[in-house]
Amino acid sequence: MPERFLPPRPERAHLGGRPLPRCTSSTIALANLDAQIAGLAQHYAQSGHTAVGVRLTNALLTRHSITSDACDLRAADRITTELVSHAPADSTAWLTRAHMATTTHRFAESTRALALATHHGAAAEDIAEERADILEACGCGPAALTLRMAHGTTHADPQQMARIACLHVSMGNDQPARDAFGEALGRYAGPSPLPLAAILYNWGHALQHAGQHDRAVKAYLAVLAYFPTHARALRALTE
Amino acid sequence: MSDHLSSLRAMQDPVIDLTDLYFFPVPDVPGRLAVVLNLFPGAQPGAAFSDAVLYRMRLAPAHIGTDAVVRARGEDAIAFDVTFTDIEPDTGDQGGALSYGADRTVAFRTGEKGAVRGPEVSVFAGLRRDPFFMDVQSEIRTRATRRLAFTAPGVDAVAGQNVLSIVLELDADAVLGTARSALWAAVGESLSQGVPTARFERIGRPEAKNVLLSVNGNDTVNASVDLRDLYNLDDPFDVPPGSAASYRARLDANLAMFDQLDDAVAWPFTDDHHHPLTEPLLHDHLVLDTTKPFGDHGYLDIERGALTGQPHETCGGRWLNEDVIDLLYSVIVGGWHGTPVSDGVDSAVIPATRAFPYLAQANPDPPVLDAGAILAPSP
Secondary structure, eight states, X not given: OOOOOOOOOOOOOEEXXXXXXXXXXXXXXXXXXXXXXXXXHHHHHHHOOHHHHHHHHHHHHHHHHHHOOHHHHHXXXXXXXXXXXXXXXXXXXXXXXXXXXXXXXXXXXXXHHHHHHHHTTOOHHHHHHHHHHHHHHTTOHHHHHHHHHHHOSOTTSHHHHXXXXXXXXXXXXXXXXXXXXXXXXXXXXXSOHHHHHHHHHHHHHHHHHTTOHHHHHHHHHHHHHHOTTOHHHHHHHHO | OTTTTOSHHHHHOGGGOEEEEXXXXXXXXXXXEEEEEEEOTTOOXXXXXXXXXXXXXXXXXXXXXXXXXXXXOGGGOEEEEEEEEEEOTTTSOXXXXXXXXXXXXXXXXXXXXXXXXXSSEEEEEEEEEOOOOOOHHHHHXXXXXXXXXXXXXXXXXXXXXXXXXXXXXXXXXXXXXXXXXXXXXXXXXXXXXXXXXXXXXXXXXXXXXXXXXXXXXXXXXXXXXXXXXXXXXXXXXXXXXXXXXXXXXXXXXXXXXXXXXXXXXXXXXXXXXXXXXXXXXXSOOEEEETTSXXXXXXXXXXXXXXXXXSOOOSOBSBOXXXXXXXXXXXXXXXXXXXXXXXXXXOSOSSOOOSSTTOSOBOOSSOOOOOOTTTSSOOX
């Protein structure tokens, strides 16, 4: 199939000489996310359905990961409080509450929510994933890595591989980290920049904490190639 | 649900999620054909096409083989490639480009005002009502219980939903060269831009993936494998033999289950132990007879004519308001002339019109699409 006329687009982003995937522009990705949130918010307000609330929370946390807008975090916190209040026997409500608490580093609350999610029948893989996030945030890299390797049913998933790469960085396993991260980027096939920005930001964050500042800066710059207004990447570069 | 949410990958990014393909003669205008490619299930006002995705429709001359299967070859196909720019800050719309043939390009903008009408090609892209309609939960319950579980009336799971739509209208002679063939096959694809391209999704007939290839515990060869992401990777006009073998096993198993839903056998397996519909459905494209006029009903008619030896009487293809779920279930359960099966939903809340761009204007306040049960395999 011959290459045809395509509208002009910016050059592809690079990281360490490696071309990164071509993704939907940040304007479109955020417009679609905004539209999704607006629709979910309206219907959650009308229906209060747990499934809608869970999707809304996840969308708000995704947008917060880019914009760092505290309003999104407050809204997600309020919604997850309502979810577990209105549906106390629903494991997804407790899992979402746990994820919210982990995001805001309230680990004791997150652990309690996970216990209730387990009690109400949440899948072991979902519990392990959230527990690994807590362990990682608390600096227990080896335990988090063990948990991810044992329960990760989607090791071929780029985001999962990138999380494992970040844990290797935190443990000083440089080559396994590079291998896993390269594999994660190589397997990234979708056009959405949202998961990719998370992968790149977390990689930069892990490198920064490991004292590899030059490589961290490159990762943050790659994040900005996808989201020029990515608040945490911009903040990290000015620190 | 047609092709909405038809793979895990598509669930993660609706800009690649193709929901439906339609292919029909333009009503009341002989010589013109229309192709509609819909995507982005549950799109809310403000939703936009990706500027990193190539939306492609391919039309290829088709023929009926000695085995009564309608086939088309990718090397004969004409591609209609549609790409979009970023959102314009001033207007909020997007620029679009349609490329086809050796060097033909049409620039347009999203939204009704940005549509381009031309003697050779017309093109529209933007947010519209989803014209598909179906009782999804009853269909899922039917597969789960192995009994027809539809009710009258049914519950339209798509009621009020929007999609992003790309509508092409073309002069058949000038663009395709109808002397090449009376029958034409159509497929839709979403692909990555650049070289090499990667295919995100492909679409031909409705429910090829979500119903016919679904995991139902019937297929003992691939007992629990969700084949849909693999299916999406294939060139629809050139499916690799290894993949086709997997789809064949799944179709044989599922079609046998559907045939049993009324406790009667309408489809005895062939001498080589396949369901008679398996091979025709494996060639997953819409087929239109360009010599026949527009009709409200035509879906699967050309495939029926090929299999039964009684020539098709309609144009075939797929019209926007056609009740394809009733037709599909009637055929796979009771055969071409069996007792009709209905899901109890007979039209969209606001049906499509007979004038370009056909699909009704977008719902400004669409409900949230209930994605929960759609991807979950039946037990």
